[in-house]
Amino acid sequence: MSTLSALFAISIFPGGLFLLSSGLLYEWGNRKLLALLQNRVGPRWFQPLADTIKLLAKEEVIPTGTNKFLFIGLPMVALAGGLTAALYVPLAGLAPSASFDGDLIMVFYLLSLLTLCMGLAGTNTVSRFSLIGATRTLTQVFSYEAPFLLALLGVAAAAGSWQISNITAYSGQHWLILTQPLGFLVALIGLMGKLEMPPFDAPEAHTEIVAGALTEYSGRGLAFFHLGKAIELVIGLTLIAAFFLGGLSNPLWFLIKTLALLFIMVVLQALLARLRIDQTVGLWWRYGVLLVLVQWLLMVLL
Amino acid sequence: MKRFFTMLPDITRSLFRRPVTENYPAVQSETPERLRGALKWDPSTCTGCGLCVMDCPAEALELTVLDRKAKRFVMVYHVDRCTFCGQCVMSCKQGSIVMNNQSWELAALDRNSFATIFGAPEDVKEALANKPEDGAAKSE
Amino acid sequence: MPDTAASKRFTVPIGPQHPALKEPGHFEFTVDGEIVTNAYVRLGYAHRGIEKAAESRNWVQNLYLLERVCGICSHIHGFAYSLAVERLANIEAPPRAQAIRVIVAELERIHSHLLWMGVSAHEAGFDTLFMYSWRDRETIMDVLEGLTGNRVNYSANVLGGVKFDVTPTQADIIRKGLTFLEERTKHYLDVIMHDTMFLQRTRGIGVMTRSQAEVMGALGPTARASNVQRDLRVEAPYAAYKDFPVQMVLDTRGDLEARFEVRINELFESYRLINQILDNLPEGELNVRVPRRIPAGEMIVRLEAPRGEVFYFIKSNGTDKLERLKVRTPTICNMTSVVRLSVGHQLADVPMILAGIDPCFSCNDRTVQIRQADGGAQPNGLSSLMSWEELRQYAIRKYEAR
Ligand code: SF4
Numbered sequence: 119m120s121t122l123s124a125l126f127a128i129s130i131f132p133g134g135l136f137l138l139s140s141g142l143l144y145e146w147g148n149r150k151l152l153a154l155l156q157n158r159v160g161p162r163w164f165q166p167l168a169d170t171i172k173l174l175a176k177e178e179v180i181p182t183g184t185n186k187f188l189f190i191g192l193p194m195v196a197l198a199g200g201l202t203a204a205l206y207v208p209l210a211g212l213a214p215s216a217s218f219d220g221d222l223i224m225v226f227y228l229l230s231l232l233t234l235c236m237g238l239a240g241t242n243t244v245s246r247f248s249l250i251g252a253t254r255t256l257t258q259v260f261s262y263e264a265p266f267l268l269a270l271l272g273v274a275a276a277a278g279s280w281q282i283s284n285i286t287a288y289s290g291q292h293w294l295i296l297t298q299p300l301g302f303l304v305a306l307i308g309l310m311g312k313l314e315m316p317p318f319d320a321p322e323a324h325t326e327i328v329a330g331a332l333t334e335y336s337g338r339g340l341a342f343f344h345l346g347k348a349i350e351l352v353i354g355l356t357l358i359a360a361f362f363l364g365g366l367s368n369p370l371w372f373l374i375k376t377l378a379l380l381f382i383m384v385v386l387q388a389l390l391a392r393l394r395i396d397q398t399v400g401l402w403w404r405y406g407v408l409l410v411l412v413q414w415l416l417m418v419l420l
Numbered sequence: 421m422k423r424f425f426t427m428l429p430d431i432t433r434s435l436f437r438r439p440v441t442e443n444y445p446a447v448q449s450e451t452p453e454r455l456r457g458a459l460k461w462d463p464s465t466c467t468g469c470g471l472c473v474m475d476c477p478a479e480a481l482e483l484t485v486l487d488r489k490a491k492r493f494v495m496v497y498h499v500d501r502c503t504f505c506g507q508c509v510m511s512c513k514q515g516s517i518v519m520n521n522q523s524w525e526l527a528a529l530d531r532n533s534f535a536t537i538f539g540a541p542e543d544v545k546e547a548l549a550n551k552p553e554d555g556a557a558k559s560e
Numbered sequence: 561m562p563d564t565a566a567s568k569r570f571t572v573p574i575g576p577q578h579p580a581l582k583e584p585g586h587f588e589f590t591v592d593g594e595i596v597t598n599a600y601v602r603l604g605y606a607h608r609g610i611e612k613a614a615e616s617r618n619w620v621q622n623l624y625l626l627e628r629v630c631g632i633c634s635h636i637h638g639f640a641y642s643l644a645v646e647r648l649a650n651i652e653a654p655p656r657a658q659a660i661r662v663i664v665a666e667l668e669r670i671h672s673h674l675l676w677m678g679v680s681a682h683e684a685g686f687d688t689l690f691m692y693s694w695r696d697r698e699t700i701m702d703v704l705e706g707l708t709g710n711r712v713n714y715s716a717n718v719l720g721g722v723k724f725d726v727t728p729t730q731a732d733i734i735r736k737g738l739t740f741l742e743e744r745t746k747h748y749l750d751v752i753m754h755d756t757m758f759l760q761r762t763r764g765i766g767v768m769t770r771s772q773a774e775v776m777g778a779l780g781p782t783a784r785a786s787n788v789q790r791d792l793r794v795e796a797p798y799a800a801y802k803d804f805p806v807q808m809v810l811d812t813r814g815d816l817e818a819r820f821e822v823r824i825n826e827l828f829e830s831y832r833l834i835n836q837i838l839d840n841l842p843e844g845e846l847n848v849r850v851p852r853r854i855p856a857g858e859m860i861v862r863l864e865a866p867r868g869e870v871f872y873f874i875k876s877n878g879t880d881k882l883e884r885l886k887v888r889t890p891t892i893c894n895m896t897s898v899v900r901l902s903v904g905h906q907l908a909d910v911p912m913i914l915a916g917i918d919p920c921f922s923c924n925d926r927t928v929q930i931r932q933a934d935g936g937a938q939p940n941g942l943s944s945l946m947s948w949e950e951l952r953q954y955a956i957r958k959y960e961a962r
């Protein structure tokens with residue numbers, strides 16, 4: 119890859135600008151759809167952007183008792199993780215701009231980086247809300263991560279490759295949602311858990327612990343974390359759509375499939391009450407893991 | 421019997437209807453007939469008994485009696501203090517006070533515009549001569 | 561966590577400013593992991609000195625002051641005060657006025673319970689139920705606005721009766737609103753009784769047994785959900801409740817689910833009652849004249865507000881102002897149960913338990929006691945009370961030492 123095209127990939131498409139703006143738009147879609155389902159008006163299309171700009175313009179307060187280096191660095195690492203992951207997924211239905219054997223595992227961990235950074239950011243401060251939020255965030259990571267990974271690996275196993283481009287080539291021919299419906303379910307709900315959407319929003323349940331791990335964040339750090347989450351939403355949707363919904367051959371299909379997935383997620387958000395953290399853990403280890411294992415068993419048997 | 425998704429009918433219906441939120445300044449719904457808005461006072465029936473002033477819980481009314489016989493009264497009504505309780509309407513046996521259900525958008529930027537002065541112009545002038553602080557208030 | 565002493569006693573402060581509280585109050589929960597091991601409450605942040613203020617206004621003006629004790633159940637305060645004053649003056653409001661007062665009181669109960677359902681659903685992270693119950697509550701707000709002229713602080717009462725009549729057109733509007741709400745309430749009852757996810761947050765949480773409820777002096781729907789038969793509309797009927805009896809709604813389980821069910825079933829009772837009164841509205845005057853000076857005496861009035869019993873004590877000295885007023889609202893009686901019941905529960909359940917009593921902070925904050933900083937010099941281990949003069953001197957010293 120020449121330097122110029124690499125720069126383009128990082129700063130415009132699929133990295134930087136494109137990803138950030140689509141992340142904000144998908145976040146808006148999420149909020150707007152949820153509002154419509156609740157018979158409300160909801161935000162206007164530029165609201166997430168306006169929020170981000172406002173946060174970026176605000177003063178960043180660094181509370182006492184924190185490690186300054188970590189406090190400032192963690193949000194950046196989180197955002198960078200998301201942006202890097204974007205290079206390896208078939209965003210907008212186009213081939214990923216970088217690829218190597220085993221990049222699936224790397225993307226997976228890059229996506230977890232955001233959650234880990236949030237957990238660390240929470241434990242870095244002395245605020246009690248942050249500490250509890252961080253504990254919950256990390257507890258939750260350990261509950262959904264394994265089933266989520268297993269569900270994605272099911273697809274990799276079916277395709278016989280650990281490289282995202284190969285897997286998408288394979289899943290382009292096969293609608294894996296038909297052969298692996300349980301895996302699809304776990305992956306979708308796992309994504310909701312990853313994004314701390316309701317009903318998995320115990321780590322930031324504002325009626326108990328204000329804003330959870332991010333309570334002490336304001337200004338730039340908070341904006342970065344928000345952006346990171348918005349990006350993760352797009353990447354996660356892309357991955358699941360590419361793996362389970364018959365691949366992403368062109369931008370139109372990309373749009374249709376990811377929006378369909380988003381819609382399902384919004385409906386679930388609207389219909390489910392928040393789970394307590396012990397219930398989340400119980401749910402994942404009791405049912406999530408079981409479902410994936412059944413899926414694997416079926417795959418082996420058939 | 422426990423079920424999931426008990427609110428599914430609600431959200432499906434909402435998908436096909438407009439949000440219930442009123443788009444307030446753009447769209448204004450009709451005000452109810454009994455809505456308690458700003459007061460209107462009629463000096464011609466007033467007897468100057470002062471009951472309304474005495475009973476107002478917010479001390480929003482100020483009555484100046486210049487000449488009871490000639491019915492020369494001036495009423496200063498402080499909308500900003502008024503709680504729109506309607507007690508003055510009840511207290512007034514003459515029915516001189518009514519509440520206007522149309523005037524309820526009363527926000528203003530300066531304090532003076534909140535005082536409404538009722539009364540004949542010359543009476544107002546005379547009454548205000550003794551009360552300079554209300555001089556800037558708008559008269560009606 | 562920094563050091564071991566802190567990790568042993570890890571307290572989570574909730575309030576005075578906190579997203580779970582819409583009004584100021586301070587709670588401290590000592591947690592062990594996620595489990596609450598100790599709870600502590602401090603009230604008094606919203607003390608407004610209403611009782612004192614009432615002593616400097618005349619009888620009529622007080623009606624509107626007291627209506628503002630609570631923003632949600634404002635009518636019941638005006639109702640209680642006018643009843644007390646009327647009894648002191650030895651007059652009785654005409655039957656039609658009594659009936660209209662009860663109609664407004666029940667409409668207020670409906671709006672309060674729907675509001676509460678939304679807030680509690682929100683505490684459980686079930687925002688869809690929150691949005692829908694508040695959307696439907698709007699129906700009752702519109703009815704109240706059309707009937708009384710205001711959405712809150714309806715000012716329906718005057719001393720000696722009510723301000724307005726319920727015309728046949730108004731009655732039809734109310735009936736229409738209630739029919740719609742009845743349908744919706746049936747649906748909500750179904751949701752709170754059967755939704756798996758929601759039941760996980762309510763069933764078996766914050767169980768208060770009957771004897772606990774009696775010992776802690778719980779009131780209103782909170783007590784009735786623990787099978788304590790305490791409803792003044794039934795026990796000591798006042799105004800039109802004498803002619804239109806209500807059925808007490810009880811539940812034996814005492815958990816959050818029971819509190820939800822009791823409140824929602826009370827809605828049905830209110831719908832029935834309002835319809836019944838509208839069909840049999842007594843004819844007659846709307847109000848009678850009340851003298852400007854109320855004869856000397858003392859009077860106690862207890863009414864059933866949406867949250868439980870409100871208590872009014874009024875002392876008159878025969879002038880046009882009252883001498884002493886004492887108001888007690890139900891939240892203060894239910895507050896103990898929050899502190900007691902939270903212990904042993906998850907931190908995540910605490911906002912639910914708090915919301916379960918339908919707290920209203922600013923109406924329960926009455927007096928503030930200020931104690932000396934002498935660290936428990938009194939024989940009973942409490943610090944001694946500060947007198948007014950001591951407080952003044954303290955303030956002056958504090959000011960000068962700035
Ligand atoms: S409506 Fe109430 S507050 Fe306003 S002027 Fe009349 S008595 Fe006073």
Ligand code: SF4
Binds near residue numbers: 465469470514517
């Ligand atoms: S109560 Fe009526 S008659 Fe008496 S002063 Fe007021 S407006 Fe005039």
